[in-house]
Amino acid sequence: MREQLLNELQKRCREHGLEENEIFTAASLSETLQLSRNTVSQYLNEFVKKGVLVKINSRPVYFFDKKSMETVWDTTITQNIFSSFEELEASREKDFEKLIGYQGSLQTVVEHCKAAVSYPDNGLPVLLYGATGSGKSFLAALTYQYALHHKIVKSTAKFITVNCAEYANNPELLTANLFGYVKGAYTGAEENQEGLLSLANEGVLFLDEVHCLEAKCQEKLFQYMDKGIYHKVGDNEKWYRSNCRLIFATTENPQTTLLKTLLRRIPITVVVPSLKERPLQEKRELIYSMFMNEKKRIQKDIFISNLAFQTLLDFTFVGNVGEMENSIKAICAGVFVKKEQDALNIHFLDLPSYFFKTMKSVQMKTYDRESETMLPIEELHGTKKAATPLLLLYERILGVHKKNDDFLQGIERCRLLIQNFIDYMFFKEKYNVVSSNEDFLLKMLDKIYSIIMNKYSLAVSNNQIKIYSKFFVEYTKNVTDAKIWIAMHQEEVTLFHNNLQDYYPRAYRIANEVVENVELNLDVELDEMIVIILTLSFIDIDQDTNNGRIGLILCHGYSTASSISDTANHMLGSHVFDGIDMELRISIDKIVQLVDDYLKQKAPIQELMLLVDMGSLEKIYEKLAPLSDCNIGLINRVSTATALEAGNMMKQGRNVKAILEALKNNNVISTHFIEGKKRKEAILTVCATGFGTAKKISELIITSLPRTIELEVIPYDYQSLLENGLEDMIFSEYNVQLMVGTLDPEVKGIPYMAMESIMTNDEAQELYQLIGKYLDANELEQFSKNIMKNFTLSNIVNHLTILNAEKVMEDVEDIVTDLEELLEKKLSPTTKVGLYVHISCLIERMILRQEITTVEGFDALLGEHGDIIMKMKHVFSGVEMRYSVEVPYPEMYYILNYFKISDN
Numbered sequence: 083m084r085e086q087l088l089n090e091l092q093k094r095c096r097e098h099g100l101e102e103n104e105i106f107t108a109a110s111l112s113e114t115l116q117l118s119r120n121t122v123s124q125y126l127n128e129f130v131k132k133g134v135l136v137k138i139n140s141r142p143v144y145f146f147d148k149k150s151m152e153t154v155w156d157t158t159i160t161q162n163i164f165s166s167f168e169e170l171e172a173s174r175e176k177d178f179e180k181l182i183g184y185q186g187s188l189q190t191v192v193e194h195c196k197a198a199v200s201y202p203d204n205g206l207p208v209l210l211y212g213a214t215g216s217g218k219s220f221l222a223a224l225t226y227q228y229a230l231h232h233k234i235v236k237s238t239a240k241f242i243t244v245n246c247a248e249y250a251n252n253p254e255l256l257t258a259n260l261f262g263y264v265k266g267a268y269t270g271a272e273e274n275q276e277g278l279l280s281l282a283n284e285g286v287l288f289l290d291e292v293h294c295l296e297a298k299c300q301e302k303l304f305q306y307m308d309k310g311i312y313h314k315v316g317d318n319e320k321w322y323r324s325n326c327r328l329i330f331a332t333t334e335n336p337q338t339t340l341l342k343t344l345l346r347r348i349p350i351t352v353v354v355p356s357l358k359e360r361p362l363q364e365k366r367e368l369i370y371s372m373f374m375n376e377k378k379r380i381q382k383d384i385f386i387s388n389l390a391f392q393t394l395l396d397f398t399f400v401g402n403v404g405e406m407e408n409s410i411k412a413i414c415a416g417v418f419v420k421k422e423q424d425a426l427n428i429h430f431l432d433l434p435s436y437f438f439k440t441m442k443s444v445q446m447k448t449y450d451r452e453s454e455t456m457l458p459i460e461e462l463h464g465t466k467k468a469a470t471p472l473l474l475l476y477e478r479i480l481g482v483h484k485k486n487d488d489f490l491q492g493i494e495r496c497r498l499l500i501q502n503f504i505d506y507m508f509f510k511e512k513y514n515v516v517s518s519n520e521d522f523l524l525k526m527l528d529k530i531y532s533i534i535m536n537k538y539s540l541a542v543s544n545n546q547i548k549i550y551s552k553f554f555v556e557y558t559k560n561v562t563d564a565k566i567w568i569a570m571h572q573e574e575v576t577l578f579h580n581n582l583q584d585y586y587p588r589a590y591r592i593a594n595e596v597v598e599n600v601e602l603n604l605d606v607e608l609d610e611m612i613v614i615i616l617t618l619s620f621i622d623i624d625q626d627t628n629n630g631r632i633g634l635i636l637c638h639g640y641s642t643a644s645s646i647s648d649t650a651n652h653m654l655g656s657h658v659f660d661g662i663d664m665e666l667r668i669s670i671d672k673i674v675q676l677v678d679d680y681l682k683q684k685a686p687i688q689e690l691m692l693l694v695d696m697g698s699l700e701k702i703y704e705k706l707a708p709l710s711d712c713n714i715g716l717i718n719r720v721s722t723a724t725a726l727e728a729g730n731m732m733k734q735g736r737n738v739k740a741i742l743e744a745l746k747n748n749n750v751i752s753t754h755f756i757e758g759k760k761r762k763e764a765i766l767t768v769c770a771t772g773f774g775t776a777k778k779i780s781e782l783i784i785t786s787l788p789r790t791i792e793l794e795v796i797p798y799d800y801q802s803l804l805e806n807g808l809e810d811m812i813f814s815e816y817n818v819q820l821m822v823g824t825l826d827p828e829v830k831g832i833p834y835m836a837m838e839s840i841m842t843n844d845e846a847q848e849l850y851q852l853i854g855k856y857l858d859a860n861e862l863e864q865f866s867k868n869i870m871k872n873f874t875l876s877n878i879v880n881h882l883t884i885l886n887a888e889k890v891m892e893d894v895e896d897i898v899t900d901l902e903e904l905l906e907k908k909l910s911p912t913t914k915v916g917l918y919v920h921i922s923c924l925i926e927r928m929i930l931r932q933e934i935t936t937v938e939g940f941d942a943l944l945g946e947h948g949d950i951i952m953k954m955k956h957v958f959s960g961v962e963m964r965y966s967v968e969v970p971y972p973e974m975y976y977i978l979n980y981f982k983i984s985d986n
């Protein structure tokens with residue numbers, strides 16, 4: 083019965099964790115074994131008495147199998163009864179657990195030490211090699227404690243340390259001390275003396291700085307290491323025996339400083355990593371435990387500023403853990419003697435001056451003792467979380483980017499987070515106080531911004547400059563934190579960068595330029611998250627305008643326009659207005675110039691809502707009127723309320739004229755409408771491989787129209803759209819509303835519709851909406867019917883080519899199927915239709931000898947995918963024979979583009 087009970091408890095100890103303590107009670111065991119609780123208690127207590135079980139005398143009482151616990155804890159339990167779990171835990175003899183990083187960067191080191199000391203019969207000599215202060219002596223001492231706790235050595239065994247460096251000038255003394263000497267061995271040796279080898283018998287002898295051990299002494303050691311026997315100094319007759327384990331340590335390369343013959347006799351060399359090589363988390367733990375030790379010593383709470391902590395964390399301690407420990411002691415002592423408060427408050431400037439040497443001058447200039455975030459040292463432990471608002475913002479932005487599958491949705495959320503942070507910065511009391519250093523920084527940043535904004539002719543409000551300057555100021559207080567944080571999140575940060583660069587190339591470029599200039603001019607290193615935040619702030623530049631309608635607020639003074647526009651945008655929930663702050667004495671000509679530049683930068687747009695703070699609008703109206711291509715609605719005496727009202731209507735899609743009309747009853751303001759020199763609306767038709775096809779597509783659209791309309795349908799060169807984008811001349815001549823074609827030239831802000839989607843009647847709404855502006859309902863119905871008729875595949879092929887549609891389609895179908903197989907991608911029906919048309923046109927071009935023989939970038943493609951391109955070309959061999967044509971290789975470039983389109 084007893085055995086059964088013991089077996090059950092042992093099983094529970096093996097299979098369950100200590101924390102499931104309810105299964106280790108007499109009640110639980112009696113229930114399982116169907117025995118009376120008294121009997122179970124009695125048996126269990128008998129086992130405790132015998133030392134088989136451990137008892138925790140709490141309420142209820144718990145019993146554990148001692149051996150199982152010793153195995154789990156890898157230690158010896160010396161008592162059988164404990165008053166509480168805490169007492170049990172405290173009694174647990176710790177050795178290597180005291181070493182920070184014993185389960186991390188020092189795991190292998192520890193394993194080697196354990197192996198060396200426990201190797202039968204008498205352990206193996208081990209050499210610890212590592213930089214000064216890396217923890218070699220500590221490791222040697224812990225190895226000894228481990229041997230004690232695991233009964234590898236007797237409880238009476240000693241740990242003897244010799245620092246060979248101390249005997250550098252007197253090597254004979256070291257030899258005498260190590261091996262002992264006999265009376266008269268040398269002058270002053272008045273009695274027989276035991277050596278350290280003898281003292282350490284059965285224990286551990288630690289020879290530190292062993293490279294200082296003289297060659298003669300090293301040789302004397304060999305004898306001992308080989309046979310366990312040695313002579314005392316002055317007696318070469320008698321042999322003495324010692325049974326101690328040897329641990330050596332050195333800071334010098336053992337291969338060059340130790341005799342090869344000694345090295346050969348040390349089978350285990352353990353390389354102890356320097357502090358620089360340890361993970362950040364271990365550094366944190368080291369700092370934490372060192373401060374905790376000081377707290378115990380001085381019996382006071384300790385607080386440390388985040389900046390001071392991050393500086394310690396980031397600092398390269400040449401003397402490794404040892405130097406770190408001494409620095410922390412010195413810092414605490416330095417603050418302690420000031421006897422200022424009950425607690426010890428360690429500010430950044432309390433660190434010894436050598437910590438500041440690496441700080442950039444601006445960081446020092448912006449340092450403000452009062453605004454430092456103070457943390458209780460207990461919080462340093464394991465704090466992986468960002469500790470400052472800026473880092474918290476970093477963390478959140480990255481988190482949103484990581485979590486959101488929809489990149490653009492994520493971007494909006496990130497912008498909101500930044501907005502919240504800005505609110506926080508401006509409304510938290512401490513940020514309203516601008517120190518003189520901050521003021522200097524703001525002015526410098528203002529200049530940098532102005533130069534860059536001028537270069538890109540961008541309107542960035544003074545308020546925005548102020549906001550982002552605040553970011554820099556905030557950043558300069560967190561450089562160290564930020565750097566560390568970025569290093570820990572490098573991969574995700576880079577990914578975010580790449581995405582931003584792809585989605586918002588212009589904003590990304592400008593953000594980088596701002597950062598480069600700030601770094602250059604202000605002697606401060608900014609980080610990659612600042613680039614991300616700035617790019618997010620410039621995104622509007624890359625975004626489409628509100629139905630071609632934009633708002634601009636112009637006011638005199640440092641920040642009036644920016645404040646109104648920011649507030650209005652904030653409340654409208656989208657970017658409707660830009661604000662330009664103007665000098666107080668700016669001339670009307672200059673204002674007009676500002677507006678003109680602004681319009682050029684935003685072109686192509688249809689309408690501008692311009693709100694100004696002037697009383698009279700006449701002068702500005704006169705000068706603006708002849709300039710404008712677009713309609714301008716002019717409103718004076720701008721206020722946040724008028725901006726909101728106008729902005730709201732803009733968001734509803736109302737045109738400028740209608741908005742002015744609606745605001746007429748407001749008797750505070752007056753308005754003017756400037757009719758733009760009208761640019762005709764247009765649709766561009768494009769085809770990647772030739773103007774001819776584009777022309778035919780436009781003819782097809784035009785012939786579908788029941789009557790001529792104001793809208794132009796213009797065949798246009800694909801290549802020049804691709805290269806020039808919005809800068810292309812066509813966009814200043816025409817108000818281009820849509821592009822239709824076989825391949826998207828990807829002009830930002832101009833919608834594109836694939837011809838295939840007209841044919842499959844798929845997403846052709848944009849075309850109907852546009853044409854619908856010019857036709858009445860019946861006419862539009864007619865247009866849609868014509869389109870359906872004209873845009874069937876065979877009609878298109880017939881229309882676009884001179885070939886017999888039916889015949890050529892058979893060939894084309896085969897080619898597309900073969901290509902799909904070869905390139906291992908099934909095209910969607912729409913893309914497939916596009917490719918049908920493309921290949922039909924291609925065949926025609928071959929017949930008409932209008933083949934494409936050069937394509938930019940083709941050589942690189944050929945170099946990379948030569949094999950596949952050869953195979954693709956082979957797919958056309960049937961057609962080549964039938965029509966006696968030769969399809970040139972560069973044509974494959976365009977074909978491949980269809981397979982690159984993401985169909986999902």
Ligand SMILES: Nc1ncnc2c1ncn2[C@@H]1O[C@H](COP(=O)(O)OP(=O)(O)OP(=O)(O)O)[C@@H](O)[C@H]1O
Binds near residue numbers: 182217221290405407
């Ligand atoms: N991993 C660690 N965890 C906790 N404390 C450590 C650790 N490593 C070193 N220390 C502490 O750092 C201090 C310096 O370590 P130690 O004296 O062992 O270095 P060392 O390599 O022997 O230096 P030296 O070569 O200068 O003798 C000691 O107080 C030790 O307790």
